[in-house]
Amino acid sequence: MTTTKTSKDLHPLVDIDRVIHAPARLMVLTYLYVVESAEFIFLMRLAGLTWGNLSSHLSKLEEAGYVDIDKKFVGKKPHTMIRLTDQGRTAFREYKQSMQQVLDDLPD
Amino acid sequence: MSHNISLKEAQRKAFRLATFQDGCWDIFLACFLIMMSFYPVLRNVLGPALNLLLLICVLAILLIGIYVARKYITVPRAGLVKFGPTQKEKIKKLQAITLIFVLAPFVFWILGVTHVITEPDWGTAPDWMRDFDVDILFTAITIGFFGLIAYALGVPRLHLYGWLLGLGNLVSTILEVYEGFTFHFPLVMSGGIILLIGVALFIRFLRDYPIPTEET
Numbered sequence: 001m002t003t004t005k006t007s008k009d010l011h012p013l014v015d016i017d018r019v020i021h022a023p024a025r026l027m028v029l030t031y032l033y034v035v036e037s038a039e040f041i042f043l044m045r046l047a048g049l050t051w052g053n054l055s056s057h058l059s060k061l062e063e064a065g066y067v068d069i070d071k072k073f074v075g076k077k078p079h080t081m082i083r084l085t086d087q088g089r090t091a092f093r094e095y096k097q098s099m100q101q102v103l104d105d106l107p108d
Numbered sequence: 109m110s111h112n113i114s115l116k117e118a119q120r121k122a123f124r125l126a127t128f129q130d131g132c133w134d135i136f137l138a139c140f141l142i143m144m145s146f147y148p149v150l151r152n153v154l155g156p157a158l159n160l161l162l163l164i165c166v167l168a169i170l171l172i173g174i175y176v177a178r179k180y181i182t183v184p185r186a187g188l189v190k191f192g193p194t195q196k197e198k199i200k201k202l203q204a205i206t207l208i209f210v211l212a213p214f215v216f217w218i219l220g221v222t223h224v225i226t227e228p229d230w231g232t233a234p235d236w237m238r239d240f241d242v243d244i245l246f247t248a249i250t251i252g253f254f255g256l257i258a259y260a261l262g263v264p265r266l267h268l269y270g271w272l273l274g275l276g277n278l279v280s281t282i283l284e285v286y287e288g289f290t291f292h293f294p295l296v297m298s299g300g301i302i303l304l305i306g307v308a309l310f311i312r313f314l315r316d317y318p319i320p321t322e323e324t
Contacts, residue, residue: 034119035189041320042187046125051320
């Protein structure tokens with residue numbers, strides 16, 4: 001007898017957070033997850049993204065409430081620190097669990 | 109953009125970029141080794157007290173140099189990061205291990221001078237073991253210490269530095285005892301290799317990370 005997976009069986013995949021699922025945003029959130037906060041340039045270097053690309057991804061993450069962007073001036077130089085919010089940290093953890101569950105359920 | 113994501117690797121990559129990628133610490137270690145190789149020669153010229161003072165002054169200048177280079181060269185190119193509690197805890201443990209590694213020889217030296225500990229009885233052991241027991245122990249501890257730090261921080265080149273430092277010191281001592289060489293040139297060679305690596309890393313860092321022109 002063969003069984004087909006219903007949408008309920010695929011629940012973790014259906015519920016996957018699309019804001020996090022984009023590779024570049026996932027990369028950015030991964031780095032932010034392991035640090036307390038990071039400067040924009042540091043994140044750019046670490047993720048290997050361009051200025052504009054990172055800026056656009058951060059805007060989406062900020063809209064979703066996953067990151068907190070603190071812009072200030074140190075002397076005459078702009079200084080942008082980015083931090084994962086509690087909501088972002090929880091969302092990242094849930095995303096990780098969902099993906100793990102989906103991948104664990106896949107046949108070899 | 110790399111798509112290989114692992115939380116542990118992400119943590120190590122962030123730490124490497126913040127500390128070891130610019131080659132500044134490599135250059136510092138190399139300069140320190142080269143300076144140490146001149147130490148026995150200068151001791152004969154300046155006397156122990158003045159020589160120690162000179163060592164401390166050069167060490168302070170090197171540390172100030174590192175601070176200035178990181179503030180004005182590294183940070184504007186690579187940015188700043190604040191590590192989380194787990195990473196801070198790990199850094200504290202490594203600092204404690206480093207402090208023990210640096211202070212242990214002084215403690216043993218004081219215990220030896222005050223005769224709290226005495227030379228072990230080697231019995232029928234060969235002469236080289238009797239002559240170089242402390243140096244062999246120092247070499248083993250150095251290789252082990254650098255290996256531990258290399259593994260904990262995910263910086264494989266520190267394994268090489270451990271071997272270079274340990275063996276450089278051991279060979280220097282052997283040459284001093286048997287051949288009377290007070291100038292520790294094996295240590296200079298070890299320092300030279302580390303210096304070349306450090307300078308190469310520094311140049312690569314400047315090439316790969318130019319100062320960003322756009323502002324946020």
